[in-house]
């Protein structure tokens with residue numbers, strides 16, 4: 404699945420123009436961090452702006468180790484219409500802390516909407532910010548009852564997912580997530596030429612912003628529907644090659 408992250412209502416409308424090429428519209432506020440949380444009314448407006456058959460995801464933030472605070476924020480996201488709730492475990496330094504936060508989020512979200520999916524996100528560049536190790540995230544997801552384990556990059560300085568977590572370690576991340584029946588989502592300045600590896604290792608959800616913004620610039624550039632279409636075409640091409648048993652393009 405292809406998850407695209409607009410930064411507000413205007414870009415979400417551009418995503419709506421490319422709706423047939425994407426699977427999930429992910430609401431975030433990049434100026435508040437890699438998984439910065441947007442306002443509840445923005446989530447609501449975006450839910451209204453994109454076709455009803457496209458799920459809306461919302462990030463709850465690069466969160467501290469404060470399970471109560473984070474559970475309330477997650478409830479705000481699901482009440483506002485998001486059905487994928489993503490939590491960035493920024494302030495969790497141990498797996499147990501991650502599990503505490505995610506258990507609270509899972510309860511808050513599922514009591515409101517049992518069908519909503521909860522995503523536990525770690526950071527590929529965890530070593531730069533001192534949070535839990537990327538390979539601990541699938542177990543955090545499993546033990547908390549979350550539906551998916553994800554990696555993104557915390558610092559958007561041009562370094563990319565595979566700069567911090569090489570493909571063979573991402574493959575182990577995916578394997579661990581699948582072993583406990585979770586989805587595996589990967590992001591972090593992913594580009595079209597990463598899709599061969601991401602497809603080969605069985606990634607369920609690829610998260611993208613910069614690669615579908617004009618000039619590849621996630622901050623100054625705007626999401627372009629034709630870049631979403633091109634990214635999707637490349638994803639589908641890799642998927643077809645994998646299905647046919649051919650080596651995926653790099």
Ligand SMILES: O=C[C@H](O)COP(=O)(O)O
Nearest residue numbers: 408591592610611612613
């Ligand atoms: O969830 C996905 C992120 O927004 C990815 O953003 P990026 O491709 O600019 O790193």
